[in-house]
Amino acid sequence: MRKERIIVYTSGTFDMFHSNHLKMINYAKALGDLLIVGVSTDELVNTYKAPPIVPFEERLAIIEGMKAPDLVIPQRSLEHTEIVKKLHIDIFVVGDDWTGKYDYLEEIGVKVFYFPYGAGTSSTVLKQKIYESYSKIKKRIDTHENPDIVKTPILTK
Template sequence: MRTVVYVSGTFDLFHRNHLKMIEYGAGLGDTLIVGVSTDELVCTYKKPPSVPFEERIAIIEALKYPDVVIPQRSLEHSERVKDLNIDIFVVGDDWRGKYDYLRDLGVQVFYFPYGAGVSSSNLKTKIYNQYKKLVDEADVHQNPEVK
């Protein structure tokens, strides 16, 4: 019998930890399904993604690891687990404990450890701070004398 693995994520500002989590999920079973959170879903629990859903899902579809890529419209996965016969569920460890209820349905749940300091939120903050510094430095200059 084939083992079905489901990897869940927003995958905003795609980075190497996203790739590692998807690669890890692929190594756990025979069929890898990746669920990409829609913009509407993400907005229910944090600020909107920087990259629109259509682009985020296209990036994941272009990877070699997923067999199937689907929109994820809910954080509740009981029905999805049943409908897709999911055996293993993988999500980032920033969601630790949130999906333990899936174990009652016979699903193995793995909270993938993110690398230190690498996340879409951290990248957004770093980009903002670097941009602000550039603007601040550009605004502090002497005006040339006009004759």
């Protein structure tokens, strides 16, 4: 007996939302009938990479404002067995930078798709470009001495 509808789950940090995020969410939506998107909490993200620039509540609101997701939920763990069973998820989609990490879900009947994120835009790349650009600008225009670290000559008599 076939299920009434196919439930797809995808998740991510979605920091500094960009086109690859959009592509992955739209790709996940096209694989089934109902799309659930998990947004990683700040606490979760801090366990495996640098803290997000955009706070959790704002990242959640951005994803909720999209057309594709049918449901948006907080993601509090990178272990997905419980959520897959609880929400009856059929398909799990994640970026290919996680290739192999979620193969264990196939053992419980979930199809896993690693979205080809490629070498294009990523939040990490965006952060690095912003930092480099800021550093160049600062170096070019911020040439004054900092009064807090200017050395005063020692007076001798």
